[in-house]
Amino acid sequence: xxxxxxxxxxxxxxxxxxxxxxxxxxxxxxxxxxxxxxxxxxxxxxxxxxxxxxxxxxxxxxxxxxxxxxxxxxxxxxxxxxxxxxxxxxxxxxxxxxxxxxxxxxxxxxxxxxxxxxxxxxxxxxxxxxxxxxxxxxxxxxxxxxxxxxxxxxxxxxxxxxxxxxxxxxxxxxxxxxxxxxxxxxxxxxxxxxxxxxxxxxxxxxxxxxxxxxxxxxxxxxxxxxxxxxxxxxxxxxxxxxxxxxxxxxxxxxxxxxxxxxxxxxxxxxxxxxxxxxxxxxxxxxxxxxxxxxxxxxxxxxxxxxxxxxxxxxxxxxxxxxx
Amino acid sequence: xxxxxxxxxxxxxxxxxxxxxxxxxxxxxxxxxxxxxxxxxxxxxxxxxxxxxxxxxxxxxxxxxxxxxxxxxxxxxxxxxxxxxxxxxxxxxxxxxxxxxxxxxxxxxxxxxxxxxxxxxxxxxxxxxxxxxxxxxxxxxxxxxxxxxxxxxxxxxxxxxxxxxxxxxxxxxxxxxxxxxxxxxxxxxxxxxxxxxxxxxxxxxxxxxxxxxxxxxxxxxxxxxxxxxxxxxxxxxxxxxxxxxxxxxxxxxxxxxxxxxxxxxxxxxxxxxxxxxxxxxxxxxxxxxxxxxxxxxxxxxxxxxxxxxxxxxxxxxxxxxxxxxxxxxxxxxxxxxxxxxxxxxxxxxxxxxxxxxxxxxxxxxxxxxxxxxxxxxxxxxxxxxxxxxxxxxxxxxxxxxxxxxxxxxxxxxxxxxxxxxxxxxxxxxxxxxxxxxxxxxxxxxxxxxxxxxxxxxxxxxxxxxxxxxxxxxxxxxxxxxxxxxxxxxxxxxxxxxxxxxxxxxxxxxxxxxxxxxxxxxxxxxxxxxxxxxxxxxxxxxxxx
Numbered sequence: 001x002x003x004x005x006x007x008x009x010x011x012x013x014x015x016x017x018x019x020x021x022x023x024x025x026x027x028x029x030x031x032x033x034x035x036x037x038x039x040x041x042x043x044x045x046x047x048x049x050x051x052x053x054x055x056x057x058x059x060x061x062x063x064x065x066x067x068x069x070x071x072x073x074x075x076x077x078x079x080x081x082x083x084x085x086x087x088x089x090x091x092x093x094x095x096x097x098x099x100x101x102x103x104x105x106x107x108x109x110x111x112x113x114x115x116x117x118x119x120x121x122x123x124x125x126x127x128x129x130x131x132x133x134x135x136x137x138x139x140x141x142x143x144x145x146x147x148x149x150x151x152x153x154x155x156x157x158x159x160x161x162x163x164x165x166x167x168x169x170x171x172x173x174x175x176x177x178x179x180x181x182x183x184x185x186x187x188x189x190x191x192x193x194x195x196x197x198x199x200x201x202x203x204x205x206x207x208x209x210x211x212x213x214x215x216x217x218x219x220x221x222x223x224x225x226x227x228x229x230x231x232x233x234x235x236x237x238x239x240x241x242x243x244x245x246x247x248x249x250x251x252x253x254x255x256x257x258x259x260x261x262x263x264x265x266x267x268x269x270x271x272x273x274x275x276x277x278x279x280x281x282x283x284x285x286x287x288x289x290x291x292x293x294x295x296x297x298x299x300x301x302x303x304x305x306x307x308x309x310x311x312x313x314x315x316x317x318x319x320x321x322x323x
Numbered sequence: 324x325x326x327x328x329x330x331x332x333x334x335x336x337x338x339x340x341x342x343x344x345x346x347x348x349x350x351x352x353x354x355x356x357x358x359x360x361x362x363x364x365x366x367x368x369x370x371x372x373x374x375x376x377x378x379x380x381x382x383x384x385x386x387x388x389x390x391x392x393x394x395x396x397x398x399x400x401x402x403x404x405x406x407x408x409x410x411x412x413x414x415x416x417x418x419x420x421x422x423x424x425x426x427x428x429x430x431x432x433x434x435x436x437x438x439x440x441x442x443x444x445x446x447x448x449x450x451x452x453x454x455x456x457x458x459x460x461x462x463x464x465x466x467x468x469x470x471x472x473x474x475x476x477x478x479x480x481x482x483x484x485x486x487x488x489x490x491x492x493x494x495x496x497x498x499x500x501x502x503x504x505x506x507x508x509x510x511x512x513x514x515x516x517x518x519x520x521x522x523x524x525x526x527x528x529x530x531x532x533x534x535x536x537x538x539x540x541x542x543x544x545x546x547x548x549x550x551x552x553x554x555x556x557x558x559x560x561x562x563x564x565x566x567x568x569x570x571x572x573x574x575x576x577x578x579x580x581x582x583x584x585x586x587x588x589x590x591x592x593x594x595x596x597x598x599x600x601x602x603x604x605x606x607x608x609x610x611x612x613x614x615x616x617x618x619x620x621x622x623x624x625x626x627x628x629x630x631x632x633x634x635x636x637x638x639x640x641x642x643x644x645x646x647x648x649x650x651x652x653x654x655x656x657x658x659x660x661x662x663x664x665x666x667x668x669x670x671x672x673x674x675x676x677x678x679x680x681x682x683x684x685x686x687x688x689x690x691x692x693x694x695x696x697x698x699x700x701x702x703x704x705x706x707x708x709x710x711x712x713x714x715x716x717x718x719x720x721x722x723x724x725x726x727x728x729x730x731x732x733x734x735x736x737x738x739x740x741x742x743x744x745x746x747x748x749x750x751x752x753x754x755x756x757x758x759x760x761x762x763x764x765x766x767x768x769x770x771x772x773x774x775x776x777x778x779x780x781x782x783x784x785x786x787x788x789x790x791x792x793x794x795x796x797x798x799x800x801x802x803x804x805x806x807x808x809x810x811x812x813x814x815x816x817x818x819x820x821x822x823x824x825x826x827x828x829x830x831x832x833x834x835x836x837x838x839x840x841x842x843x844x845x846x847x848x849x850x851x852x853x854x855x856x857x858x859x860x861x862x863x864x865x866x867x
Contacts, residue, residue: 038755084403084558084559085403085557085558085559086403086558087557087558151590154590154594158594158597158598159594159597159614159617159618162597162598164598165594165595165598165599165600166591166593166594166595166596166597166598166600167398167583167585167591167592167594167595167598167600167601169560169561169583169584169585169595169600171560171561171581171583257586257587257588258586258588258591259591260584260585260586260591260595262559262560266559266586270559273749273750273751273752274751275751275752
């Protein structure tokens with residue numbers, strides 16, 4: 001029962017967030033109606049054409065009414081036409097989102113095992129040589145921006161070794177080879193970050209009294225790590241992993257544009273530089289949806305991993321908690 | 324002595340009266356062979372007989388026989404196309420160029436050849452032009468290509484409500500009429516010698532006569548007369564063309580051409596070429612030159628063209644309505660430095676009048692030397708003794724070199740007390756304002772003749788007149804240049820145009836950058852056209 005209540009409440013919050021964002025996006029893009037007409041009809045349109053278009057499309061109505069009208073069409077799946085791609089937006093987005101999902105999935109498939117693995121390894125014995133090496137590596141990879149590592153990896157794998165394709169357009173259908181470089185760039189950046197979070201969390205757990213007790217009782221290190229430490233140490237990293245999902249959605253822009261990968265990031269980028277307002281609106285709403293969904297998931301995961309957290313917010317009164 | 328009687332016209336009619344004088348000038352060595360060929364072909368003389376007269380040695384037989392078939396992948400921006408006459412980007416025209424054809428064809432050496440029009444003959448005063456259309460030409464929907472098609476196109480270009488740049492270019496056309504089952508006549512209000520050449524401007528693709536009534540959207544209804552047909556088209560992604568089995572002319576070699584949008588970063592284009600994902604890229608700049616040279620499996624294509632960056636000032640906008648301010652900007656600019664720093668000297672210095680030394684009608688004007696002291700004095704005289712703040716808007720529409728050029732200009736101007744602020748916009752945001760900002764840096768593509776560019780950009784009230792320059796003396800000088808066939812006389816007429824433009828200090832046009840592109844080693848028959856007008860029917864892929 002509390003779980004259903006929790007989900008309902010989170011869903012309510014999500015809807016409220018989406019409404020707020022939709023209003024802001026709509027305000028930013030459609031408050032100046034003349035601007036909308038120019039963007040839709042192009043700069044070669046005449047003043048009369050624009051006036052006629054505004055009249056025909058209900059732009060002379062009050063703002064609130066226009067917003068509600070837009071919201072109603074949006075909810076019912078009428079997302080309008082892209083002025084740049086000249087195609088219905090509802091048809092454009094799923095493909096692009098799927099392409100980015102492949103990219104994100106590929107990246108997560110590297111980030112999660114390597115990030116967690118390296119973090120645990122480093123956090124098991126804080127201060128050891130392994131810890132130092134992993135920490136330095138993590139700091140170095142996370143501090144290289146994605147546009148720099150994209151160039152670097154291309155120089156090595158495309159121009160020098162000639163092992164991988166230099167562009168990832170996927171024009172000839174899905175190609176695993178074309179996925180390698182963009183995935184590597186994303187993974188390079190995030191793996192180190194996750195490793196550092198995991199390391200910190202692990203090191204903290206390893207210093208707690210119950211682990212010390214286990215040590216004193218003579219338990220082996222693997223046993224301590226797997227039986228006692230992991231569950232507690234994973235709470236933060238799992239939340240971080242789930243928060244990577246929305247980051248992957250918007251953070252891929254640089255990588256996608258660099259490799260000419262036709263995913264959600266390129267779509268958003270091209271919508272923005274071409275002032276394709278309806279497409280920007282739709283992309284913004286899709287992004288918000290992804291963000292709120294992953295937030296709910298991460299809260300759920302947090303609650304499941306940490307029984308001391310009450311999903312409905314109030315901390316569970318636990319006996320001896322005050323000690 | 325070569326024989327003048329061997330001169331043949333495309334129409335079979337007697338040659339234009341000026342043909343004889345052109346032959347004499349060539350024999351006397353007053354004009355070069357290329358100018359001779361160009362002018363002869365304008366007048367309807369066949370390129371073959373003109374070259375034979377000029378004593379051109381025929382090109383050596385091709386060492387390789389073209390291989391038919393294959394699919395070529397071309398890395399190129401896939402831009403929106405609706406009405407070809409309204410296109411403002413050449414990349415888009417290279418797509419429909421496969422399916423839509425032109426009345427004439429201008430090759431990479433700027434020689435005009437027959438195309439949909441198999442011949443033309445101008446009247447002695449160059450105001451009445453008879454075009455004979457190729458009766459074999461057919462539309463892909465089965466319709467015959469007729470004079471009605473030509474008339475419908477010219478009329479929609481020049482209609483009062485037309486938004487096409489063709490409206491300016493064909494402003495002199497008073498009347499187009501059908502004179503036979505395959506012939507049309509153009510009647511002009513003033514002589515235009517280069518009419519056949521202008522008909523190959525990228526906005527002049529001939530669409531079906533029912534284009535407007537069937538929705539005026541070419542990709543939605545891709546009827547054409549050309550050697551390929553449109554198979555798929557997605558803006559920002561890809562476009563595919565397939566060879567037409569029922570093409571009326573010489574069939575193309577390739578079975579299929581796929582255009583792939585690789586984004587805006589040319590390094591990505593080269594990466595795709597290096598890893599054999601594309602066979603050809605649209606264009607590279609000096610920034611990628613070293614990378615290109617280091618790649619073993621590609622061929623580098625180079626050439627020169629009259630394309631450039633024009634930093635023009637609106638003569639009716641403050642503070643540029645004061646010629647002293649414009650002059651100060653021009654005098655403080657160091658054109659040579661911009662070429663040397665930005666393009667490593669690969670190109671030619673410009674003279675601030677937008678006519679290139681490679682254009683045959685270019686008059687070699689004495690350059691005005693840089694003079695910072697004089698620039699300062701002019702500014703003080705104009706009421707800015709403490710210098711002036713200016714803003715230059717630009718969009719890097721062809722790459723980063725545009726901004727680099729503006730930065731050198733910024734430093735040049737600083738020496739004269741002009742504080743230049745750069746307002747850099749994304750390319751897509753620059754185009755909506757390119758002709759509206761008071762001081763803007765615009766990329767201008769190559770045109771075969773200087774007069775064509777001047778006609779589009781600086782004639783009073785012209786559609787693309789971004790500087791709002793308007794001067795009856797200039798317009799008159801341009802009319803006289805455009806009505807002259809004789810290459811020497813035309814150059815002389817251009818002297819006045821160039822001098823007026825330069826002395827009115829309309830722009831800083833610093834240099835003409837060299838052109839670069841690259842292709843896979845197996846690409847054959849692809850010629851770097853100075854205007855980027857790439858016809859793909861002669862291209863083929865050698866077996867590896």
